[in-house]
Amino acid sequence: MTSKYYLNQLLDENILLTPWVFGAFVFFAGIVVYAVWLHIQKGTTTTSWSESLLSILESSNLPWLLYTSKGKGFRCSNDLSELLGSSKNLENFNDVFEFLNKEGAESLKLALKKLLRGQKTIRTQVMNHRGEALYVKATLVLPQRQILIWWQNLTSEQKLTQKINEQVTLLQEERKLLLYLLDSLPTPVWFRNQQGLLEFCNKSYAQALDLPQETIITQNRLLWGYNSTSFKQELSEPLNTEIKKYLIFDGERRLMSFHETADEELGIAGFAVDLTELKKALSELERHTAAYREVLENLSAGVAIYGSDKRIKFFNQAYSRMFDMDENWLHSGPTLGEVLDDLRQRRTLPEHADYAAYKKNQLQMVTTILHPFQELIHLPDERTLRKITSPHPMGGIFYIYEDLTDSLILERKYNIQMAVQRTSLDNLFEGIAVFGSDGRLRLTNAAFRRIWDLSANQCKEGLHMSAILDSCQNFFDEHKDWNLRKSKLLAAATDRIPKKKQVYRQDGSVVDFSYIPLPDGSHLMSCIDISDTYRMEKILRERNEALEKADQLKSELITRVSSELKSPAGEIQKVIEILYKGTQGELNKKQLDKMKSIDKSAIKLLKFADDILNLAKVEAVNSYSKEENISVCPFLRNLIEEMTAKYTDKSGISFTIDCHEDVTTISTDPLQLRQIFSNLLEECFERAKTQQEIPIHVSRENQDIIMTLSRYDEKYDQKMNTESVAPSWRLTLVRNLIVMCRGTLATQIFENGLHEIVCRFPINIKSTTTPKNIKLVQSAVK
16 A cells, blocks of 8 residues: 555545644644555554554544454544543443434444445544534554544534634724725825835825826835935835925825834834925914014004013014113013013103012013903003003913003093083083983983973983883873873884974973984983963964954955045046036136146045055065066066056156166066065156156166166255155155065165165065064055
8 A cells, every 4th residue: 555545545625624623634644644654664563553653643633533443452532532521531432432422323333334344434423412513534544454533523613713703804894994994094104014115005195196006006106206316215214204295186286294114023104194284374373473463563552572481572663662662672582570670760660669579470470370451550750551461372471551641631531521511411491311222311401300300210321211201191191092102202202303393291381392313323302391481472472363363454444445535536536527528517717726626636535545555455465475587677667668658647757777688587476576666666756857767777786686766856955955855655665665575775865856766685585574664654654
């Protein structure tokens, strides 16, 4: 038998289940083959062969059983008893079958029979009495036809295999998680072996190079460009310094910092840190610091910052100017103690009884201050400063000095002015109250409380307007719905529409109320008790109405009297005209003289009646006027034609009108203007000499119309003093009518008898009330 035959008997395919069992079987099968080979080579005896085989089997770690088919020998390993669950050593095959279940024993017996019948190797599976599955492989060993049986506990091997598989699965999951975490990192991570070749890189690494991970590892592509001449260290050595380089990630230029650490057994691990945001933050910090310094430099308040070493780190120009300090010396970085000594020496530091204790406290505060605080300091030069002391976020302390001298002076002046205004308001007869935009009382005076009968508590500052109205409810109508009335009063007092009205109160008093919205959203209300004025005004109004009614009756009476006078005078003139014609017979000379006297008296009576009617028209025009735009010159020409046709006996008198081109229209009542011009013309017809031409000159001066009329009077006496000539009642009436139009009338009589009348009235005429002189003229006519 060759060694190959024995090897095939011991090593058959599919015999082992685990790598460990497989290795053990191979090892011991090799030993058995080697022992057979030695037996063949040396020609040893059967006894020496058996001893060699037993020595080899006893050194095995697997349970075994060696049995001679003739029943002359039974040997087994010590651990076979433990495997079968026996507490004693096994002495024969019956002991083995005893510790197997019935099916296992029958299966093992059947396998042994097949082996003895010539089958080379028998494999089977049996169960011991503990329920453990045992794998059995039986082989016939020549030359003594011994049966060699290998035993394997499948249950323990399965448990071990399951445990190993669980550990492998756990390790695989941990590896998968680790790879996922590394691939999820936004920064590149890599691993190089001891020769410096890449073995792993994450996705960020591959993304930076824009290559697949397999290609990067195959080509050993390093992010920082290891092949560059900038790096002289060996490839197998890690980076000994931090390397910074710009890379492109997703189209963005990023600044990366590369780091590596080495392990003698494992290799080199490296990672890259993205410094782009850090660089931006540092640049932004520098920009903010520069802006912060610029802002502090431009502040009107003095700023000084001391570091934790108690030396000045920053100061602005306002600080050096405020304390008149040398900037070059401050730039040298003096300590806080030196600065305090300098200020004390130049008397720009507040006086302290114990300066040493004050200085010590200030120096300790640099490192012990926790919260900011402020205080007022009074310098010997009569300046008052607000000093704000605060801990610096970077360590140290900073001071802010603000000069409050001018502010305190203004505040003092303001307080004095407010006190003066308060005293003035309290001594006003008019009640004043100011409510804020929220409807709450801000200011009131004593007169307001007196008018509305309010106490100091009822006018307390901060009370709402509705509460004050509730306190004044007794002054309003109690029969009406007070809530509705109050809401209307509140709406009227806060609608920001200026108004003025009179409030009639239940006690019979009258209050003149005014509301003015203020620019800041507040509401100013003023009130004054006008009860006495109102009662007096009411009495005067009633008397005025009575006078107006009497005046109206008087005008009606004048009109009636004038009409009654004109009717008989007209009848007399008609009778005289009939008598003049001689239809009733011829009249003698004496009768004719009487008739002429009667006719003259009738004419005077008609004229007197016309004058009375003119006065009545003046009253009518004064009571009712309607303004129109009137062309002056055409209006005057038409009126002259009417008057010339009326005074036919004065046919020798004519008028010439010189109207300047800039005289256009005036705005006034046409009836009033007609009265002025008609009375002037009638004055000329009645007093002017016959056979003369009266010039009328109309011009414009600024916003006034000037009309000048010159005539020679019929009854002028050169010996009579011109100043003693009294004007006619008609001219006086014209003067007062022009005064009603806010104009003037001037007359002048020259030595040659020339009488000049100058009328001046504005273009836009607004009539006023009837002057007293007109009533005097009316009385004179009567």
